Amino acid sequence: MSCNESDLMTRRQALKALAAVSVCPLLLNCEFVNFHGEVVEESTFSLSDPAMEALEEIGGRVCYEHGSRGILLIRVSEEEILGFDQICPHQDQPLGLCSGDTSNALWDQDQQTLTCPWHESVFAADGSVVGGPSPDPIETYRVEFDPQTGEATVFST
Amino acid sequence: MSLIRITFALATALLVCTALIPDATALPRMSATSGAPCSTCHYNSDGGGLRSEIGWGTQWMTGAFDHEQTKLTFLYEQETNRVLDWLAVGGDLRIQMARLGEPTASLEDGQTVVQTPGRRIIPMQIQPYLAVMPFDFLTIHGSYALGPDMVRGDFCSTPFAGQTCWQAHATVDIDPDWPSLRVGRFRPSIGMRHDDHTMLIHSDASRSRGFLIPANYAEYGAELTYQPRSWIKGDGGVFLAQQLSESIGDADLVEPLSPAYLGRVTYMPRLDFGPDASFYGWLGASVYGAGRFRMDQAFLGLGWLDRAALMFEVTHLDYGPDRDRRGLNAAAMLAVPVREWFVAEGRVEQALMFEDEEQSRQQAAVVGLHFYPVPFVKIRPEYRINRTDRWTMGQYAVQLHFFY
Numbered sequence: 001m002s003c004n005e006s007d008l009m010t011r012r013q014a015l016k017a018l019a020a021v022s023v024c025p026l027l028l029n030c031e032f033v034n035f036h037g038e039v040v041e042e043s044t045f046s047l048s049d050p051a052m053e054a055l056e057e058i059g060g061r062v063c064y065e066h067g068s069r070g071i072l073l074i075r076v077s078e079e080e081i082l083g084f085d086q087i088c089p090h091q092d093q094p095l096g097l098c099s100g101d102t103s104n105a106l107w108d109q110d111q112q113t114l115t116c117p118w119h120e121s122v123f124a125a126d127g128s129v130v131g132g133p134s135p136d137p138i139e140t141y142r143v144e145f146d147p148q149t150g151e152a153t154v155f156s157t
Numbered sequence: 158m159s160l161i162r163i164t165f166a167l168a169t170a171l172l173v174c175t176a177l178i179p180d181a182t183a184l185p186r187m188s189a190t191s192g193a194p195c196s197t198c199h200y201n202s203d204g205g206g207l208r209s210e211i212g213w214g215t216q217w218m219t220g221a222f223d224h225e226q227t228k229l230t231f232l233y234e235q236e237t238n239r240v241l242d243w244l245a246v247g248g249d250l251r252i253q254m255a256r257l258g259e260p261t262a263s264l265e266d267g268q269t270v271v272q273t274p275g276r277r278i279i280p281m282q283i284q285p286y287l288a289v290m291p292f293d294f295l296t297i298h299g300s301y302a303l304g305p306d307m308v309r310g311d312f313c314s315t316p317f318a319g320q321t322c323w324q325a326h327a328t329v330d331i332d333p334d335w336p337s338l339r340v341g342r343f344r345p346s347i348g349m350r351h352d353d354h355t356m357l358i359h360s361d362a363s364r365s366r367g368f369l370i371p372a373n374y375a376e377y378g379a380e381l382t383y384q385p386r387s388w389i390k391g392d393g394g395v396f397l398a399q400q401l402s403e404s405i406g407d408a409d410l411v412e413p414l415s416p417a418y419l420g421r422v423t424y425m426p427r428l429d430f431g432p433d434a435s436f437y438g439w440l441g442a443s444v445y446g447a448g449r450f451r452m453d454q455a456f457l458g459l460g461w462l463d464r465a466a467l468m469f470e471v472t473h474l475d476y477g478p479d480r481d482r483r484g485l486n487a488a489a490m491l492a493v494p495v496r497e498w499f500v501a502e503g504r505v506e507q508a509l510m511f512e513d514e515e516q517s518r519q520q521a522a523v524v525g526l527h528f529y530p531v532p533f534v535k536i537r538p539e540y541r542i543n544r545t546d547r548w549t550m551g552q553y554a555v556q557l558h559f560f561y
Binding site: 069 | 262365540547
C-alpha cells in the first residue's frame with residue numbers, strides 16, 4: 001500500500017489547515033447560556049397535590065420543578081423534607097427517580113445519606129461527600145415544611 | 158513475529174491497563190463518500206469498532222503530514238493491523254474538553270445569576286479491540302471499554318444507562334451468497350450507527366441525558382444479515398432486552414430478560430453519471446422493540462463520492478397502547494471532506510416526547526471539523542448549541558482522538 005503523492009498536501013497547506021482549526025477557540029467568545037424557565041428564589045407546594053403524594057410517607061421521594069431547576073425531594077422524617085439537586089456532580093448524571101427515569105438514588109434513613117445509583121457517590125444530608133468517587137458535594141436546597149398543613153416552601157439558597 | 162508487531166500488540170495490551178469512559182465509533186459519512194458499506198472498513202458488519210485491513214489501511218494513509226514529513230516512519234512500518242494472520246488488534250482513545258452538565262440559575266438580590274458548567278478535560282474512551290479469525294468463515298470480535306473510575310478500582314463504570322463494558326460476538330460467514338450470522342453480545346443493527354453518542358436521535362426528550370441506545374449498547378442475541386445483491390441488505394435478530402430495559406428505566410414496560418426483536422432493510426444504490434459524478438447512498442428502515450416498547454427508524458444517506466454526504470434519520474418511539482406516550486426524533490447531517498484529512502461537518506437535531514398532553518423538547522445544532530494531522534490521530538473541534546425546555550447553551554468543545 002502506498003500513498004498517492006498528489007493526495008498529500010504541502011507544508012504550507014497544512015499550516016493553513018492548522019491555522020483554520022486553531023481559529024475555533026475564538027468561538028469561545030460565543031459561549032452563552034439562556035434560561036427559558038422562570039428563575040425563582042422560592043416556590044411552594046402542598047402534599048395535597050397528587051404529584052407530591054409520595055412525600056406523605058417517610059422515605060418518599062419526588063422530582064420537583066423549582067423554577068428552572070430539577071430537585072429531588074425526600075421526606076426524611078415527620079417534620080423534615082430534604083432537597084437535593086437532581087444532577088449528581090460526579091458525572092453529571094441525573095439521580096433518577098422521576099417517572100420513566102432509569103434508577104433511583106438510594107436514601108439511607110439510618111445513615112441519613114444519599115447514594116447516587118450510577119457509581120455510588122454518597123452524600124450527607126448537607127450535600128457533602130462522605131463516600132464514593134464524586135469530587136464535589138451535591139447542591140442542596142432548603143425546604144421549610146409544615147407537617148400540620150402539608151405546605152412546603154423550597155428556597156434556592 | 159516482527160518487533161513492530163510485538164510493539165503494537167504490547168501497545169494494545171497497555172490500553173487494557175489504562176482507564177476510561179466507554180464509547181463506540183462509526184462514521185456513516187465515510188461510507189457515503191467512499192461508496193462502500195460499513196463492513197468494508199470494520200469487522201463489525203454494522204460499522205464501528207475494530208477496523209478491517211482495508212479500513213485500517215485507509216487511515217494509514219490519511220493525514221495532513223505523511224510518514225516521511227513527520228519523520229515518524231518507524232511508527233508506520235506496520236502496514237496492517239493484523240499482528241498474526243489470524244489475529245487483528247486495534248483501539249480507540251479519546252480525550253475531550255467540554256462543558257459537561259447542565260447550567261444553573263438562581264436569584265440573588267433580585268438578580269438572576271447564571272452558572273455555566275465548568276470546562277473539563279475528560280478521557281472519553283479507552284477501548285481496545287481484538288478480532289480472532291481461526292477459520293475463513295469465522296471471526297470472533299471483542300472489545301472492552303474501561304470506565305472513568307478505573308483508577309479507583311472500578312473497571313466497569315458506565316456513565317449511561319444501558320451501556321456495557323464488554324462486547325463480543327462471533328460472525329459466521331460461510332459464503333458471500335448466504336446470510337451471515339452474528340451471535341454473542343453486540344449492538345443490534347438499529348438504524349444508522351453514529352460516531353457521537355450524545356446525539357438525540359435515540360433519546361427520550363423528557364429526560365436529561367436519556368439515551369435509549371447509548372454508546373456501547375449491546376445485548377445478548379443473534380442476528381442474521383443477508384445481502385443477496387450489492388444494493389440490498391436485510392438484518393433480522395432476536396436478543397435479550399436486558400440493557401434496553403435499563404436504558405428505558407421501566408421494567409414494567411420492558412422486562413430485563415424479555416425477548417427483543419430487530420428488523421432492518423437497507424437499499425444501497427450506486428449511481429454513476431460520470432467520473433466526477435458518482436453517488437452512493439442508503440435508504441432504509443428498522444424496527445427494534447421489546448415488551449410494549451418499539452422504536453421505528455427510517456434513514457437516508459446520500460453520498461457524492463469524495464465530495465459530500467447528506468444524511469437524515471427519523472425515530473418514532475412507541476411506549477405501548479397503555480400509555481399516552483410517544484417520541485419523535487429527527488436528525489439531519491452534512492459532511493464535506495475538503496481533503497481526506499480535513500472534513501467539515503454539521504448537524505441539526507430535535508427530540509420530542511409527547512406524554513399526557515405535555516410535550517418535552519430537546520434540540521441541538523453542531524458544526525465542527527475532523528482534522529487528521531497525521532495518520533491515526535484526529536483533532537475534532539466543534540461548536541454546539543443545545544436547547545432544552547429549561548435552557549439553551551452554546552459551547553465550544555474539542556476532542557483529541559487516537560485510534561488504530
